[in-house]
Amino acid sequence: MNYINKNPEILIIDDTPEHVHFVASIIRTKNYRVRVATSALQAFDALKKGIPDLILLDVIMPEMDGFELCSLIRKDPRYHSVPIIFLTAVKDSENIVRGFEAGAQDYVSKPVNANELLVRIQTHLNLKKRTDKLVEAYNDIDSFNHMISHDLKTPVWSIKKLAGFLKEAVENRNDEDINELLDMLTEKTSKTVDLIEKYAQLAKLSRTALKIEAVNMGSLSEKAFEEIKKICPGQKIVFERGELPVVHGDSLLLGQVLVNLFSNAAKYSRGRDKSIIQMSCKKIDYEYLFSIKDNGVGFDMNYATNIFKMFVRLHAQSEFEGTGIGLASVKKIINLHGGGVWITAVVDRGAEVCFTLPVEVEVGNLFG
Numbered sequence: 001m002n003y004i005n006k007n008p009e010i011l012i013i014d015d016t017p018e019h020v021h022f023v024a025s026i027i028r029t030k031n032y033r034v035r036v037a038t039s040a041l042q043a044f045d046a047l048k049k050g051i052p053d054l055i056l057l058d059v060i061m062p063e064m065d066g067f068e069l070c071s072l073i074r075k076d077p078r079y080h081s082v083p084i085i086f087l088t089a090v091k092d093s094e095n096i097v098r099g100f101e102a103g104a105q106d107y108v109s110k111p112v113n114a115n116e117l118l119v120r121i122q123t124h125l126n127l128k129k130r131t132d133k134l135v136e137a138y139n140d141i142d143s144f145n146h147m148i149s150h151d152l153k154t155p156v157w158s159i160k161k162l163a164g165f166l167k168e169a170v171e172n173r174n175d176e177d178i179n180e181l182l183d184m185l186t187e188k189t190s191k192t193v194d195l196i197e198k199y200a201q202l203a204k205l206s207r208t209a210l211k212i213e214a215v216n217m218g219s220l221s222e223k224a225f226e227e228i229k230k231i232c233p234g235q236k237i238v239f240e241r242g243e244l245p246v247v248h249g250d251s252l253l254l255g256q257v258l259v260n261l262f263s264n265a266a267k268y269s270r271g272r273d274k275s276i277i278q279m280s281c282k283k284i285d286y287e288y289l290f291s292i293k294d295n296g297v298g299f300d301m302n303y304a305t306n307i308f309k310m311f312v313r314l315h316a317q318s319e320f321e322g323t324g325i326g327l328a329s330v331k332k333i334i335n336l337h338g339g340g341v342w343i344t345a346v347v348d349r350g351a352e353v354c355f356t357l358p359v360e361v362e363v364g365n366l367f368g
Helices: 017-030 040-049 066-075 093-102 114-151 153-171 175-205 217-231 251-267 326-336
Strands: 009-013 033-037 054-058 084-088 106-109 213-216 237-241 246-249 275-284 287-294 341-345 351-358
Touching: 009 017, 009 040, 017 033, 017 114, 033 040, 040 066, 054 066, 054 114, 066 084, 066 093, 084 093, 084 114, 106 114, 153 175, 213 217, 213 251, 217 237, 217 251, 217 275, 246 251, 251 275, 251 287, 251 326, 251 351, 326 341, 326 351
Parallel strands: 009 033, 009 054, 054 084, 084 106, 237 275
Antiparallel strands: 213 246, 275 287, 287 351, 341 351
């Protein structure tokens, strides 16, 4: 599976071949990908096949004009965030207002001025990108709220019940029960505190700026592996790695990426006679492509759509412990470095996590 940073895709909806050809030739000068629909029916077919980053919509078309088509597109929640720019030769204020009321964000007058069209497209793509990041941030906050109301309820309730049992044991002066309950309370409280700290770290990560420096990924991977061995005593773990490059990034955050990924690899392969973690890297164009494989239990890829979202788990807590935020942290850190991350797996045949890092990193904030 290859990871590709795809250029924005523009859907042109226009029934005039000359207009389509001219507009498409302008768009392609910026390496935007182009799809074309010449009618409302074709437009909906195109939308079903994939949601574009922006729509250029002609106003005057047979069967259904651009205003009506725009209104219908806007009624579908899947397309709410897609910017729509009208291409129109009708310049009176009444029709312009009608276009905005139908759900368009902007309009460009015909005959189209190439520079104006490109500037407006770029403006709305930038706005969409910022909006998408805000939506992602809001979803993260919503997930935290869900965690507070649900995930912490069970351990806190258990602590309350144990405290009640402890009170009864003290009143009955049952020393054996008191010691046992104190041990259980200590363990449960410790796990709850660890959970809260992990969530706090993830929240802090969303506001972290990169501290760029040269990072030897070979040395970093060895340190991460040694850390995993310490927290998995008794488990036979073998680490195999190829030659890894020096990258430019935040060593602390990239180290956390490797710890999280190695931890998952060890956890999901601990039922094997020998847990094997393999790490390799190759350079593709202007990116380093890293791969981390394990020989663990794997999972069904049909359930992997949201695996990098917070709190998503593919295995029961009784099978494998965890909070479901490790891969979410990985995604945030790699995205912060300008890279991408994905995972593939086969049930009972292990998993492979791949992530990319640019050869040159652009410093930025995750939600900036």
